[in-house]
Amino acid sequence: MRLVVDLNRCQGYAQCAFLAPDVFAMHGDEGLLYDPEAESAQRERVAQAVAACPVQAILVDEMDMAAAGRTAASAEAPHA
Amino acid sequence: MPDGSLDRLKREGRIVVVGASLAGLRAAETLRDKGFEGTLTMIGDEPYEPYDRPPLSKQVLLGKATADHTALPRRREIDAEWRLGVPASGLDMATRRVKLADGDEVPYDRLMIATGVRARPWPNEAEGELDGVFVLRTRDDGVGLARHLDAGPRRVLVIGAGFTGSEIASACRERGLEVTVAERGDAPLVGALGGVIGAVAAEMHRENGVDLRTGVMVTRLEGDTTGRVRAAHFSDGTTLECDVVVVSLGAQRNTEWLAGSGLGAGPRGIACDAGCRAFDVRGIVTDDVFVAGDVARSPHPLFGYQFLSLEHWGNAVAQAETAAHNMLSESSDRRPHIWVPAFWSSQFGVNIKSVGVPSMGTEIMITQGSRAERRFTGVYGYQGRVIGAVTFDNCRWLQFYEQQIEATAPFPPPFPTVDRRSDGQRPIPADFPDPSVPTHGPTITLSGYSPADRRMTFTPAGH
Numbered sequence: 001m002r003l004v005v006d007l008n009r010c011q012g013y014a015q016c017a018f019l020a021p022d023v024f025a026m027h028g029d030e031g032l033l034y035d036p037e038a039e040s041a042q043r044e045r046v047a048q049a050v051a052a053c054p055v056q057a058i059l060v061d062e063m064d065m066a067a068a069g070r071t072a073a074s075a076e077a078p079h080a
Numbered sequence: 081m082p083d084g085s086l087d088r089l090k091r092e093g094r095i096v097v098v099g100a101s102l103a104g105l106r107a108a109e110t111l112r113d114k115g116f117e118g119t120l121t122m123i124g125d126e127p128y129e130p131y132d133r134p135p136l137s138k139q140v141l142l143g144k145a146t147a148d149h150t151a152l153p154r155r156r157e158i159d160a161e162w163r164l165g166v167p168a169s170g171l172d173m174a175t176r177r178v179k180l181a182d183g184d185e186v187p188y189d190r191l192m193i194a195t196g197v198r199a200r201p202w203p204n205e206a207e208g209e210l211d212g213v214f215v216l217r218t219r220d221d222g223v224g225l226a227r228h229l230d231a232g233p234r235r236v237l238v239i240g241a242g243f244t245g246s247e248i249a250s251a252c253r254e255r256g257l258e259v260t261v262a263e264r265g266d267a268p269l270v271g272a273l274g275g276v277i278g279a280v281a282a283e284m285h286r287e288n289g290v291d292l293r294t295g296v297m298v299t300r301l302e303g304d305t306t307g308r309v310r311a312a313h314f315s316d317g318t319t320l321e322c323d324v325v326v327v328s329l330g331a332q333r334n335t336e337w338l339a340g341s342g343l344g345a346g347p348r349g350i351a352c353d354a355g356c357r358a359f360d361v362r363g364i365v366t367d368d369v370f371v372a373g374d375v376a377r378s379p380h381p382l383f384g385y386q387f388l389s390l391e392h393w394g395n396a397v398a399q400a401e402t403a404a405h406n407m408l409s410e411s412s413d414r415r416p417h418i419w420v421p422a423f424w425s426s427q428f429g430v431n432i433k434s435v436g437v438p439s440m441g442t443e444i445m446i447t448q449g450s451r452a453e454r455r456f457t458g459v460y461g462y463q464g465r466v467i468g469a470v471t472f473d474n475c476r477w478l479q480f481y482e483q484q485i486e487a488t489a490p491f492p493p494p495f496p497t498v499d500r501r502s503d504g505q506r507p508i509p510a511d512f513p514d515p516s517v518p519t520h521g522p523t524i525t526l527s528g529y530s531p532a533d534r535r536m537t538f539t540p541a542g543h
Contacts, residue, residue, distance in 0.1 A: 008424060
């Protein structure tokens with residue numbers, strides 16, 4: 001899954017690094033490094049990081065997330 | 081008066097975007113968001129879909145990501161026809177056609193130009209082609225340089241200590257590689273942030289084990305018999321053995337393909353109005369050609385209406401959105417692009433961020449923190465007002481100073497600093513080098529006429 005962080009917005013709150021440490025990592029006190037193409041297994045953690053970012057600086061690929069939504073919906077369908 | 085032509089454009093028009101990078105992609109998404117249902121063509125000279133460049137000098141060189149995994153996320157489906165791997169080679173404004181290098185022509189009703197910049201190459205072509213000599217701008221550059229760093233070179237030479245050069249040096253040190261940085265100016269980052277901050281940057285280089293050489297030029301790169309670079313010769317007569325050289329001398333604007341088109345395009349970029357509409361060579365604004373991103377230069381009211389070109393990630397996004405909005409709007413609904421310049425850099429574990437135009441500043445005042453701790457805020461003053469600010473590991477103060485810049489607040493700031501350390505007592509000269517002396521390219525270029533600037537000369541074009 002593709003993602004990008006707007007580092008103009010990022011203020012180093014590090015919520016993403018706590019929630020998805022395999023994708024986001026602090027570099028120094030307030031610098032951020034991230035994997036721009038995270039494993040799809042990280043989707044749920046990245047979604048949490050997106051939601052938790054106090055400045056909403058993380059953008060995840062819309063089509064990736066839409067596809068994930070469809071997959072989740074179809075997986076749930078048998079139980080409905 | 082609205083005559084339905086805009087509705088027709090939205091429904092069945094043809095929009096061509098030249099430049100398939102950050103600005104081009106965000107423009108395309110905005111066009112579809114605004115209800116454009118016509119034909120959208122994306123033209124890009126590289127064979128790749130739009131990707132993000134900042135990781136190339138950071139994550140990629142540190143081995144935390146690979147250069148081919150930097151494709152930009154999409155905000156939405158854009159349903160475009162992609163013409164990748166073929167550069168645009170010309171523009172016929174009369175018949176509204178973009179010419180491609182493969183001989184094809186693409187007609188348009190509205191054109192968006194976002195061709196950006198490219199790395200300034202090493203001036204000696206033969207030396208620049210030696211194996212082991214790189215620039216760092218594209219994905220392919222990133223792949224090649226990362227591979228050479230993986231091979232464990234004995235010494236890397238970085239020519240130019242701007243932001244990119246400094247980030248490369250930082251990544252090399254973090255990987256334990258020996259690195260020399262050669263900078264023509266007196267310190268790293270002086271062109272963008274001035275000598276006071278440049279001195280801090282120089283200390284950061286040296287503390288981290290970089291062999292920093294300032295006030296010196298590389299006069300010649302020398303290859304061995306197999307065509308691999310083996311040494312560099314300096315203007316002070318010294319020689320350095322190195323097996324990787326990264327030429328980091330700033331950028332050049334991709335406007336050559338517009339020569340003879342009649343568009344107001346040249347080495348400084350493409351002039352446009354605040355609404356992103358391009359000027360033609362006669363200084364008349366066009367109504368169907370729009371510009372966005374690094375290649376654009378537009379007047380900004382906060383900075384004396386000088387034409388600014390900004391090599392900034394955030395500017396590419398914001399200008400693309402504004403240009404796309406204006407492209408599909410009646411004239412009364414158009415909006416100006418008056419983004420406050422902002423950029424970031426990360427080097428030697430320190431997060432450097434800036435807003436405004438520090439290089440316009442004549443004085444600087446450290447309002448929070450201290451330079452010795454590498455954690456501070458510096459505020460730049462110009463003619464009694466706040467014109468820019470920079471933070472080293474202190475970014476949460478930046479938004480406050482962005483508001484000060486937008487409000488043309490007085491300088492020095494009249495409020496007492498909350499910090500009582502000695503750095504924060506009074507303004508000192510910001511110590512920018514003479515702008516007529518070339519150095520690594522600044523990320524902001526003031527390229528408009530200023531009454532105080534007599535170095536501009538008018539050169540009529542040949543056509």
